[in-house]
Amino acid sequence: MSTACGPDAEALTKGLGFDCHDVAPVVSVRFPWALAHWTMPPLELLVVGGAVFALVHALPRYRAGDPVNLALWWASLVYLFVTEPPLYFPEWFGLDRLYGFIFAHNRFTVQFMADRLPLYIVAFYPAISQLAYELVRSLGVFRSRGPLAGSVAVAFVCQVFYEVFDHLGPQLKWWAWNPGNRIVNHPALASVPMTSMLLFASVSFGALTYLVVRLAGGPRRGWPLVLRTVVAGVLTPPTMAIAGIPSSLFDGNTVAQAWVLGVELALVWLAGAWIIVTSRSERPPRSAFARIYPAVYLGALAVFWIGALPAYLGADDGVTGDGTPIGSGPYALACFVAAGLVLGALYRKARAPAPG
Numbered sequence: 001m002s003t004a005c006g007p008d009a010e011a012l013t014k015g016l017g018f019d020c021h022d023v024a025p026v027v028s029v030r031f032p033w034a035l036a037h038w039t040m041p042p043l044e045l046l047v048v049g050g051a052v053f054a055l056v057h058a059l060p061r062y063r064a065g066d067p068v069n070l071a072l073w074w075a076s077l078v079y080l081f082v083t084e085p086p087l088y089f090p091e092w093f094g095l096d097r098l099y100g101f102i103f104a105h106n107r108f109t110v111q112f113m114a115d116r117l118p119l120y121i122v123a124f125y126p127a128i129s130q131l132a133y134e135l136v137r138s139l140g141v142f143r144s145r146g147p148l149a150g151s152v153a154v155a156f157v158c159q160v161f162y163e164v165f166d167h168l169g170p171q172l173k174w175w176a177w178n179p180g181n182r183i184v185n186h187p188a189l190a191s192v193p194m195t196s197m198l199l200f201a202s203v204s205f206g207a208l209t210y211l212v213v214r215l216a217g218g219p220r221r222g223w224p225l226v227l228r229t230v231v232a233g234v235l236t237p238p239t240m241a242i243a244g245i246p247s248s249l250f251d252g253n254t255v256a257q258a259w260v261l262g263v264e265l266a267l268v269w270l271a272g273a274w275i276i277v278t279s280r281s282e283r284p285p286r287s288a289f290a291r292i293y294p295a296v297y298l299g300a301l302a303v304f305w306i307g308a309l310p311a312y313l314g315a316d317d318g319v320t321g322d323g324t325p326i327g328s329g330p331y332a333l334a335c336f337v338a339a340g341l342v343l344g345a346l347y348r349k350a351r352a353p354a355p356g
Helices: 007-016 040-063 068-088 119-138 141-166 194-216 225-243 254-278 288-313 329-351
Strands: 027-029 103-105 110-112 175-177
Touching (some): 007 103, 040 068, 040 119, 040 288, 068 119, 068 194, 110 119, 119 141, 119 288, 119 329, 141 194, 141 288, 141 329, 194 225, 194 254, 254 329, 288 329
Antiparallel strands (some): 027 110, 103 175
16 A cells, blocks of 8 residues: 555545545546536636636736736645645655644545545646735725734635635535644534635735735846745745644643634634724725626535535435535524625725725
């Protein structure tokens, strides 16, 4: 048995419907209609299309003199390639004893790295980072409150838009968390590890945005934009480690860790929402990306949730009749409401007359 497909990986992938020993080492391609669940092809289209839309939006902004969108798009990929390989293959980096085997993705249309990394996950990083940044920028937060407050708002917006996806994926077999991993995957809110909810879904993208805005948002003579972009992506993972210190002080006590992570999540909600609500500035022009993609993304996830609702409501002890774990419906609903309010604020601000 290869180290890349140990007992935990084997059990998870068999539960998802395939064998991790039978994979292509570099890339694999399959028909969309052969995937495990009907939601998987439209999910891929939603995310990959969003990443392409974000790039199309970023290029003219760069040509107009604002490099932040383009730098954030590429820095997201740098962050991806720094972070994801150690998560998929911790034994390659000597991290298996420190982190253990964390999770496995299901097979999608295009897959990389021994079927561990779907193409849509590669696209998710620039898509979600641009979604959050463009919403916050279009609300005028960066203009009125500066990079730090704007990045905190981005962390909040990422939280509410990402978690409607995060709490649905395990039920629909988009991926599976390793329940035997007590190091990383516990404590959890329903089926979703709270460290992932805080550190990945909020801290990382807030920190990435702050670094990009500070490093790429102005002229730096002798320091090319490409280098600034790479530095921002590389420096993002250490910010997650710093934010994880408070809960790590209670290693072995999952109840205490859950309280610490819960308090930190609450602070993200309170601080981010307060910054958005209290920001007052002349609005910048509202981009087509900000007008269209966040609403399409949220609408598509709502459709997926509606399709999953019968199995969710019929779950017994947190497990559906198909044997998949459910996420937290109440938390996902709160995120839907918050995301909808952010969109409402964007559309109201766009209709409001500019100050005379």
